[in-house]
Amino acid sequence: MAMAAAGLVSLPAWANGWTRATVQTGKPLLPAVAEALLAEVAETILPATETPGAKALGVHQFIQKIVTDCLEPSAQQTLSKGLTAVESLAQQTYGKAFAAGDAGQRMDVLKTMEQSADADQKAFFGMVKGLTIRGYLTSEYVMTNLTHFEFAPGRYHGCVPVKQKPISAKE
Amino acid sequence: MSNLAIDAVKAATYDAIVIGSGISGGWAAKEFTGKGLRTLVLERGRDVKHVTDYPTTMMQPWEFEHRNQLPRAVREANPIISKCYAFYEGTTQFFVKDNEHPYVQEKPFDWIRGYQVGGKSLLWARQTQRWSEFDFEGPARDGFAVDWPIRYADMAPWYSYVEKFAGISGNKDGLDTLPDGEFLPPHEWNCVESHFQKQVAARYKDRHVIMGRCAHITKPQPIHLQQGRAQCQHRTICERGCPYGGYFSSNASTLPWAARTGKMTLRPNAVVHSIIYDEKKGKATGVRVIDADTKQMTEYYARIIFVNAAALNTNLILLNSTSNRFPNGLGNDNGLLGKYVAFHNYRAGISAEYDGFLESTTDGRRPNSPYIPRFRNVYKQETGFLRGYAAGFSAGRMSRTNQEGLGASLKENLVNPTLGGWYVGSHMMGETIPKESNYVALDSGLKDPFGIPQLKISIAYDDNDDQMVKDYQEQMTEMFTAAGFKNIRVRDDKRNPGLDIHEMGGVRMGRDPKTSLLNKWNQLHACKNVFVTDGACMTSTSTQNPSLTYMALTARAVDYAVKEMKKANL
Numbered sequence: 001m002a003m004a005a006a007g008l009v010s011l012p013a014w015a016n017g018w019t020r021a022t023v024q025t026g027k028p029l030l031p032a033v034a035e036a037l038l039a040e041v042a043e044t045i046l047p048a049t050e051t052p053g054a055k056a057l058g059v060h061q062f063i064q065k066i067v068t069d070c071l072e073p074s075a076q077q078t079l080s081k082g083l084t085a086v087e088s089l090a091q092q093t094y095g096k097a098f099a100a101g102d103a104g105q106r107m108d109v110l111k112t113m114e115q116s117a118d119a120d121q122k123a124f125f126g127m128v129k130g131l132t133i134r135g136y137l138t139s140e141y142v143m144t145n146l147t148h149f150e151f152a153p154g155r156y157h158g159c160v161p162v163k164q165k166p167i168s169a170k171e
Numbered sequence: 172m173s174n175l176a177i178d179a180v181k182a183a184t185y186d187a188i189v190i191g192s193g194i195s196g197g198w199a200a201k202e203f204t205g206k207g208l209r210t211l212v213l214e215r216g217r218d219v220k221h222v223t224d225y226p227t228t229m230m231q232p233w234e235f236e237h238r239n240q241l242p243r244a245v246r247e248a249n250p251i252i253s254k255c256y257a258f259y260e261g262t263t264q265f266f267v268k269d270n271e272h273p274y275v276q277e278k279p280f281d282w283i284r285g286y287q288v289g290g291k292s293l294l295w296a297r298q299t300q301r302w303s304e305f306d307f308e309g310p311a312r313d314g315f316a317v318d319w320p321i322r323y324a325d326m327a328p329w330y331s332y333v334e335k336f337a338g339i340s341g342n343k344d345g346l347d348t349l350p351d352g353e354f355l356p357p358h359e360w361n362c363v364e365s366h367f368q369k370q371v372a373a374r375y376k377d378r379h380v381i382m383g384r385c386a387h388i389t390k391p392q393p394i395h396l397q398q399g400r401a402q403c404q405h406r407t408i409c410e411r412g413c414p415y416g417g418y419f420s421s422n423a424s425t426l427p428w429a430a431r432t433g434k435m436t437l438r439p440n441a442v443v444h445s446i447i448y449d450e451k452k453g454k455a456t457g458v459r460v461i462d463a464d465t466k467q468m469t470e471y472y473a474r475i476i477f478v479n480a481a482a483l484n485t486n487l488i489l490l491n492s493t494s495n496r497f498p499n500g501l502g503n504d505n506g507l508l509g510k511y512v513a514f515h516n517y518r519a520g521i522s523a524e525y526d527g528f529l530e531s532t533t534d535g536r537r538p539n540s541p542y543i544p545r546f547r548n549v550y551k552q553e554t555g556f557l558r559g560y561a562a563g564f565s566a567g568r569m570s571r572t573n574q575e576g577l578g579a580s581l582k583e584n585l586v587n588p589t590l591g592g593w594y595v596g597s598h599m600m601g602e603t604i605p606k607e608s609n610y611v612a613l614d615s616g617l618k619d620p621f622g623i624p625q626l627k628i629s630i631a632y633d634d635n636d637d638q639m640v641k642d643y644q645e646q647m648t649e650m651f652t653a654a655g656f657k658n659i660r661v662r663d664d665k666r667n668p669g670l671d672i673h674e675m676g677g678v679r680m681g682r683d684p685k686t687s688l689l690n691k692w693n694q695l696h697a698c699k700n701v702f703v704t705d706g707a708c709m710t711s712t713s714t715q716n717p718s719l720t721y722m723a724l725t726a727r728a729v730d731y732a733v734k735e736m737k738k739a740n741l
Contacts, residue, residue: 046582053582062238069242107577133574137585140233146586151231152404156537158361162530162590 029068029076034083038063038128040099041086044106045132052141054132062135063128075127082124085113180472185211185436188458188473190443190488193290195705195721196479197421197429198333202729204434211436211471212429213460215480216286218439219265219293221422225412227261235260251281254670257294257410265293265410275614277629281669282483288439289422290481291672294410297386297418298716299339300542300561301330301350305549306713309602313557316511316605317681319710320691323350329723337419337722338395340539341384349381349544349715355389357382358539362528363566363593368541370654377549378650380564383542386419398424407536418538440464442621445492446476446501446701454700455501461621474741475700475732479725482706483512483611486677487626489703490613502688502695508678510610512630513712515673516560516601518663519640521647523656525566525593532568532590540565543597545714547642556638560601561714562647566593595656599643602714604635605676630668673717675709693728700741704728
């Protein structure tokens with residue numbers, strides 16, 4: 001990562017805030033086709049329901065960012081090889097592109113990878129599922145609307161009764 | 172000298188020079204300017220202005236490019252600071268990068284530094300426990316280091332003085348091992364912490380669990396509002412800098428206060444090379460400063476010089492301040508400068524679970540936790556090792572998320588975690604014994620990017636520390652078991668010295684110029700107008716987080732220095 005030197009004026013690049021657009025400014029890890037496929041994989045893991053799914057929240061861009069910048073270099077291989085495997089499994093299973101399958105067919109492909117004897121496929125599934133969950137739970141939409149993150153709670157109460165309703169319920 | 176040169180010297184002359192703008196330097200600046208002295212504050216790093224230079228302070232979690240995970244390139248380039256709990260995507264701007272200011276590790280030492288206006292006062296853990304009489308009398312009673320030239324009674328009024336201004340939250344617990352102070356309301360306990368506190372009190376007469384005293388404004392007083400500071404908002408992202416001034420830092424508190432007097436000149440990017448000693452006058456006359464940008468050397472002059480560069484860099488500056496009179500470093504007649512460095516032993520911890528109080532949980536966040544003052548070897552020697560340890564302690568409710576499966580059900584489960592039982596945890600803060608063999612010195616060959624010799628650090632644990640780790644693990648296991656905690660696990664992470672960020676000593680205080688560098692007023696025995704009031708002055712370490720003691724020592728020493736100056740003794 002290009003860290004800004006301790007300058008007086010220039011802030012580190014990330015201090016200006018992250019948006020889906022700025023994430024794509026660097027050299028993309030995946031070609032556009034593969035990126036579109038990753039978006040479909042993430043969407044299969046966490047699909048749009050009455051609330052937005054992984055794709056609409058840009059989780060696939062977060063996954064690429066973490067794989068490229070934070071994880072060991074081998075993770076990049078795991079990701080691109082895994083996406084190739086996703087596509088060929090889809091062709092083998094239902095004779096269509098992964099994205100063209102219905103929700104059940106697409107889930108079957110991912111479940112096959114989860115239980116695969118092929119260590120690379122298993123690793124791909126574990127990594128992408130984990131990052132999808134993380135990207136989803138740390139997205140603005142989810143933290144704001146569903147898990148109700150408080151930036152400045154202004155309080156700490158040590159002993160309060162457990163609330164019976166789920167945290168995603170509206171107050 | 173020509174008139175031009177005389178004018179130049181005049182322009183570079185102040186009443187007092189303070190080297191460093193961290194927690195103790197900020198206090199020196201406030202106290203000197205408050206007493207009307209024209210004060211030059213030299214900071215080797217860049218300027219960091221309160222609020223406007225905290226670039227990440229208002230960033231939401233999702234606004235961080237890597238959601239606060241450190242990029243691989245940053246970790247690989249900075250293996251040392253990456254070990255520090257406070258170094259993450261939102262705080263990298265406040266840490267000295269590993270390659271920025273090289274040093275020689277004769278033994279492994281993780282040196283964590285903050286070169287900027289405010290220093291590490293932006294990053295500290297904000298725990299502020301007073302020392303007690305047991306701490307100051309420790310070396311004399313137990314026969315190590317040298318006797319402290321001061322006692323608790325010397326410090327008590329100064330603790331009160333700095334506490335009122337800084338804003339310290341705490342409870343008056345009435346313990347002789349940890350004297351009470353001037354407290355703002357304490358933080359709340361949770362059910363399991365209270366349970367542990369009661370169980371320990373019932374079983375052990377001499378062991379106490381209290382709420383930590385910490386530098387957070389829980390109820391602003393007029394003096395805090397006058398500083399422009401407000402109540403802590405419990406964000407618990409303090410290390411990014413606090414826009415409310417909810418916790419104490421030089422940036423939020425002492426430096427703006429000093430600036431308001433009109434008497435302070437703050438010069439960032441000013442790397443102090445050495446202190447100038449005048450053999451005819453028999454005292455220091457100023458400092459040599461290298462501009463961090465231009466590498467030009469400039470001299471500044473003053474009647475009083477305070478060295479507050481942070482413990483090890485204060486040692487470095489004094490060691491590098493050589494003259495005919497002091498060939499081995501300023502004030503170093505006895506050859507002890509740089510020796511008897513010590514630190515805090517944070518190696519051990521313990522964690523467990525508790526399955527009671529399942530009908531209760533916590534609400535909000537707390538920038539603090541309970542604290543267990545030292546109970547070992549306090550009234551008499553009772554173990555095979557010297558001294559003892561304090562401990563942090565906290566509990567919280569675990570959250571469990573079902574991450575099985577795929578699709579809509581997974582998505583639903585993710586945002587509906589269920590509460591698990593309680594986790595409980597603690598970590599030790601052990602006193603280490605200062606020894607001549609734990610030292611810092613100038614490397615004879617290697618230089619830093621400014622041409623200043625690199626600091627060679629040679630500091631290690633000893634058998635006393637190992638025994639203390641074992642005792643902490645045993646005693647805490649016994650206390651956790653008595654409290655009904657389950658699944659108890661102890662650890663010893665064998666971390667390197669330094670990662671505690673509590674390095675102290677090298678320029679120790681003492682009664683005798685033959686065995687110490689500083690007198691009871693933090694004044695160099697052999698060069699009376701130079702004072703050291705940061706961690707370097709510490710004769711022993713005790714167990715408490717040391718910053719509050721540095722603040723109090725600084726205010727006390729400035730008061731003395733100005734009185735001496737008015738008597739024309741400086």
